[in-house]
Every structure is written in structure tokens, then in C-alpha cells.
Amino acid sequence: MLAQYVVNGLLMGGLYACLAVGFALVWGVLNIVNMLHGSMVVLGAYFCLVGVQQLGLPLYAVAPAVCIVLFAFGYVIQRGLLNRVITQPILITLTLTFGLELIVNNVILNVFSATPRSLAVNLGTLDVWGMRIPMVRIVGMLVAVFLTLLLYWLLRHSKMGRAIIAVRMDRHAAALMGIRIPQIYALTFGIGALMAGAAGCAMALIYPVTPMMSGVFLGKAFVICVLGGLGSVPGAIIGGLVLGLVEGLGTLTLGPQWATSVGFILMMAVIIVFPSGIAGKKGYE
Amino acid sequence: MLRWKFVAAAASLGLLTATPALAQDVLKLGAPLALTGPLADAGAKSKQGYEMCVSAVNEKGGVNVGDKKYKLELVEYDYQSDTNRAVQIVQRLINVDKVPFLLAPYGSGDTKATAVVAERYGVPMMAAAAATKSIFDQNLNNLFGILFPNRMITDAEVAYYKKNIPELKTVAVLALNNLFPKAIAAELVETAKDAGLDVVYNSIYSPDTTDFSNVLTQIKALNPDWIYVTGYTQDLIIIRKQMADLGIEVKLLTMTAGPAYPEFKDNVKALAENVTTNSWWHQNANYTDAFLFGSSQKYNDAFNARFKRDATYLEAAATVSCETLVMAIEEAKSLAAADVRKVLRSKTFDTFYGPVRFGASGQNDINAALVMQIQDDKLIVLAPENLKQSTLRIGVPPKK
Numbered sequence: 001m002l003a004q005y006v007v008n009g010l011l012m013g014g015l016y017a018c019l020a021v022g023f024a025l026v027w028g029v030l031n032i033v034n035m036l037h038g039s040m041v042v043l044g045a046y047f048c049l050v051g052v053q054q055l056g057l058p059l060y061a062v063a064p065a066v067c068i069v070l071f072a073f074g075y076v077i078q079r080g081l082l083n084r085v086i087t088q089p090i091l092i093t094l095t096l097t098f099g100l101e102l103i104v105n106n107v108i109l110n111v112f113s114a115t116p117r118s119l120a121v122n123l124g125t126l127d128v129w130g131m132r133i134p135m136v137r138i139v140g141m142l143v144a145v146f147l148t149l150l151l152y153w154l155l156r157h158s159k160m161g162r163a164i165i166a167v168r169m170d171r172h173a174a175a176l177m178g179i180r181i182p183q184i185y186a187l188t189f190g191i192g193a194l195m196a197g198a199a200g201c202a203m204a205l206i207y208p209v210t211p212m213m214s215g216v217f218l219g220k221a222f223v224i225c226v227l228g229g230l231g232s233v234p235g236a237i238i239g240g241l242v243l244g245l246v247e248g249l250g251t252l253t254l255g256p257q258w259a260t261s262v263g264f265i266l267m268m269a270v271i272i273v274f275p276s277g278i279a280g281k282k283g284y285e
Numbered sequence: 286m287l288r289w290k291f292v293a294a295a296a297s298l299g300l301l302t303a304t305p306a307l308a309q310d311v312l313k314l315g316a317p318l319a320l321t322g323p324l325a326d327a328g329a330k331s332k333q334g335y336e337m338c339v340s341a342v343n344e345k346g347g348v349n350v351g352d353k354k355y356k357l358e359l360v361e362y363d364y365q366s367d368t369n370r371a372v373q374i375v376q377r378l379i380n381v382d383k384v385p386f387l388l389a390p391y392g393s394g395d396t397k398a399t400a401v402v403a404e405r406y407g408v409p410m411m412a413a414a415a416a417t418k419s420i421f422d423q424n425l426n427n428l429f430g431i432l433f434p435n436r437m438i439t440d441a442e443v444a445y446y447k448k449n450i451p452e453l454k455t456v457a458v459l460a461l462n463n464l465f466p467k468a469i470a471a472e473l474v475e476t477a478k479d480a481g482l483d484v485v486y487n488s489i490y491s492p493d494t495t496d497f498s499n500v501l502t503q504i505k506a507l508n509p510d511w512i513y514v515t516g517y518t519q520d521l522i523i524i525r526k527q528m529a530d531l532g533i534e535v536k537l538l539t540m541t542a543g544p545a546y547p548e549f550k551d552n553v554k555a556l557a558e559n560v561t562t563n564s565w566w567h568q569n570a571n572y573t574d575a576f577l578f579g580s581s582q583k584y585n586d587a588f589n590a591r592f593k594r595d596a597t598y599l600e601a602a603a604t605v606s607c608e609t610l611v612m613a614i615e616e617a618k619s620l621a622a623a624d625v626r627k628v629l630r631s632k633t634f635d636t637f638y639g640p641v642r643f644g645a646s647g648q649n650d651i652n653a654a655l656v657m658q659i660q661d662d663k664l665i666v667l668a669p670e671n672l673k674q675s676t677l678r679i680g681v682p683p684k685k
Binding site: 118220 | 321322323325326328329366459462488489490491492493494495496497498499500502503506518519522523526527529530531532548551552
């Protein structure tokens, strides 16, 4: 039975990682606490729903298209708005993304209404050693973890990725090396939005989506980033898995009424003991 | 030239002074609505219900108060599903908009918070979406609730299921940590114990819970005959899906009140089959209504023509909260709160929603609880006997 609880927690954790990785990247590179992130996840979920349910397209075709649309959306937001205030104190960018969040969320509410909608996909279940593992969750988690690892690899091994890391390490030195900082900022925010779109598609497979879920997604992303380490992509994976496990085991030991609180309690403990997070680097806290 | 100017000025003055006499007097109803935030879906449903009433009353010519006719008008504000904001809006409606009557916000919690304000100012408030007894136990003179108490629902459910599944012995109860779900779950636990059922699991879950797999794994290990869950519709959708993922099979699965709404079926598809629920109203009850709409079926037809879907108990209760208020005003022949209150307290209103009688506490005390089940993709009435459309199908998922 304990194995089933652990598997439940890990499956959830994989999705959480995908949810948080874009948020972590934007925080780490741009030093922006992106309050718009939750609404971008919801937007991605709704675009997926429209593509599959209303346009009748297969999910494997819709999901990449949604990622591209979200990338463009994020790129334009950063290039057109956030780049103008990026050098201001963090409170200014936080307030701007908060304002954008309110606007985007209200647009979603007016266009799609608050009625819950989801992709009713049943891929069956996998029975292993007495545990039941829903295939749809495995697929959601695998896609999420694959994208997160792909992003990690691209950051380390592509020219663009290395430029992003260089900007994250030292913006002024990167500029002196000829890296166009505003371009890198916009690309980074675009990638953050792309990951939000991918997470949205994964969420639409599993959850009934409503515009009000943006706050829940943002809260989870925030906790995961602090747990894993601010600005760290592998940290987002570790933070996601830890949160999934802790929430699951918290339900078991303390009861379901404490499931969401234990994550925040753990976050506070981590801030006190490891201010940089589990996998974070000193200086980003 | 001067003469023409004089004539034009006199004509303009005449028109200006004539305008108020031509315009119909307006009767404003204040409505705090949850149009955004977590309750936005329910808030939109309440709004549709109120609009049905307002347009039907105005099509009839308005509200007759003695020898005057008033056009009914909804003064609405979005309280963003925030209880504190709902309280502020009610204060604004009373002090700034000067509304003589109020329609309560959605849900037991927000109704409880705002009813105290209405009471302070002596403004009658009609509550369409609050069934929790504790709200009406505050001895408020100005609060009138359409939904009859939760206990009537749980009594009807337990009695029906015990009768139809004699081998029903154990029940697991899971509720959202919120006023209404907690209250109805507590009533269910009491009713079940009184009926000799063993409550093997009884817990609450926190709002914003995104994963129920572990709590359901715990429940599965207890192997209950009956699982009773109450919470937001989106939570119930996740729970039903995760029950299937974990291979949970029960004799009876009751969910309050999601399956009464079409979006539950739309999201879980075949998994909705045999899920039972309860309701305060259904169009099949077909009560007659001489004042507006004609009957439950005709109300639903009008609602369907306007909003392209069937009405649920929520919209119907919203409509009837406004309708009973208008009936009381016409009967009182006055807009004075005291006169209208007196009629609301003494009269039984025959409406398409069923008979409504605001008892000593202000809450409708006429029991018309419906036990329902999704069968062959349709929401079917199982009880009471006079409205029964089918018999109970045992087993979730259905046995093949």
C-alpha cells in the first residue's frame, strides 16, 4: 500500500515539475516573479481543449502548436512590456505581471466561461505489483519530465541556452561578450511561456480546467521553486517530486485537510534551513 | 424670432417635465454576484436565474404595488467570490443604490456574512443558494431562504438507499472544507448513524486540492459499500476520474451536487453512469405556477430557449427567490419592508419550484427532496415515489 502512495506522489510530482520549470527559468534568468505564469498554464490548457474538442485535431498535433503560440505570446509580452521595466526593482515587474495576470485571467473567463472543461481521455491503467497506475498520468508525467530534461540539455548545450545561462550568471559580462540582452530576455520569457503551455496541455488531460485554477498553479510553482532552488531547472524537477510526495504522504498521515498546507510548511522550513533551496545556487535566493 | 425661441424653450421644458411622468417607476433589487473567482460558474448560474425572473415579471407589465406598476431592475455587482467584498457590496447596495430588497450572494458562507448586514439595515434578503441550518438559526428577521434544510435531503437519501439496498452497511464520507459541504456531510453522517450504518471514513479536504489519489487509496482499503463526496463540481470530476484510475468499485457513489449539473457528465463521460446525487428541484417535478411561467416544465422550456440548456435547481432557486419576493410585494400592496416581511412570513407561495413556506427561521420548510441518479447519460429522479422515473441501479461502475 505504501508503494501505491509513493507512486501517486511521484506521478503528481512529475506534473508539478513541468508546471514550475518555466516559472523557475524566468525567475532565475530575468529575476522576475512571474505572476502571469498560472494564467499562461490555464491559457495553454484552453488552447488544447479548443484544438482537440472544437477543431477536432489530434492532441499530438495540437500540443506543439499550443507551445509555439504560448512562446510567441511570452516573447511579445517580454519584448513589448517587461523589457521596459526589467531594470526596475523586483516589485515593479511583479506588479506588472500581476496586472497582466488579472487581464489575461478575465479575458479567459469571458471567452471560455467558468464551467469546468477537460479532455476525457482514458488510456487504461497499468497494474504492477498490486499497484494501479493510470496511463494518462504516466504519459502526462513522462512528457512533462522529458520537456524539462530537454530544456535542461538545451540550456547546457545549445548556443542560445549558453547565452541564457551567461545572462543569468552576469548580465553585464554577457553584454560585453556581444550577447543581445533584450533578445535573450524575450527568448527566456517565451520559453517559460512555452513550458507553461506544455504544462497546460498535460493538465487538461488530467484535470477539469477552469480559469480559477491559475492561482492554484501559481502557488504550486512558487512552492516548488523555493523547495528546489530559485532559478534552477533541475531544482524544479526535484522540488516538484518532493512536493508531490510530501502532499501525498501528508494526506496519509495528517488527513486530506492538511494536504495543501504541508507544502507551504515545508517551504518555510526549507527557507530557514536551506535559503538557496535543495538544488539552488547561492546568490539566487 | 424671439417668439420662436420662446415657443421652442417652452416645448423643451414641457418635454423635460413630461418625461418622468411617462417613465415607469423602477423597483431595484440588489444582487451581489460571484461573476469571477472560484464561484464564478455558480455565480453565472444565479445571474441567469435572476434574469429569468426579472424579464418574466417585466413582460407581465411589472410589479403591481397597489395601483402603481414598477419595472423590476437588477442592480448587480461582482463580488469576485470574496466574502469581504460581498459584505462591502451589500452595504453599498443599501446605502448608495438605496435598494429596498436584496438577493443574497451564492452559498451558505457568503449568505451568512451578508445577511447580518441586511439585518442591521432592516432590508429583506432572499437567499437562493444557502441550505445550511446554522445560517437561519441566527434569528434574523430579514433573511428568507428558498432551499429547504440539508437534513431533509440526507434523510431522504439514507431512507431511500437503505430501503433499496438492504445489504448497505458501511459508508465513507469526504467533504470540502467549506460551510455547505461540511454541513451536509455532517448531516449525512448523523443520518447514516441513526439508520444503523457504520461510518468507516469521515474526513474533509482543503480547497485547492489537486490530487485525491492518496485519500481515495485510503478509502479503497476500507472497502465501503457507499462513498459519499461533497465539494465543488471540478473536485468531484477529479475524484470520479481518480476513483476509476484506482479501480475503486462500490455499490453506491453519491456526489453532492455536481452530477446535478450537465458539466459533470460532459467531463467524466461514461464514468458518470450510476452516480447518484440529490437536488432541491428538477423540471420533472412539474409543479404548477399561476404567477409566472405556468409550470416547472414551462420554466425549463423558457430557460432552455434563452440559455440553450436545461435549468438546474440553482437557477430555478434564484428565479423563485425573486418571484416569491415579487408575489409578497404585490400581496402586501406596499414596498415597505415590514409589510413585505409580514407576507413572506405568513404565506405559502405556490411556484414552479414547488410550494415555498418560510418557516419560523425564515428557511423554506416544505420538504421536496429529490434523490437522483445518472442512468444512460440522463439525470433521472428516483424518489419521491410520485415523481419517480426509474429504479435505483446498484454498482459504480455498472456491472457488465
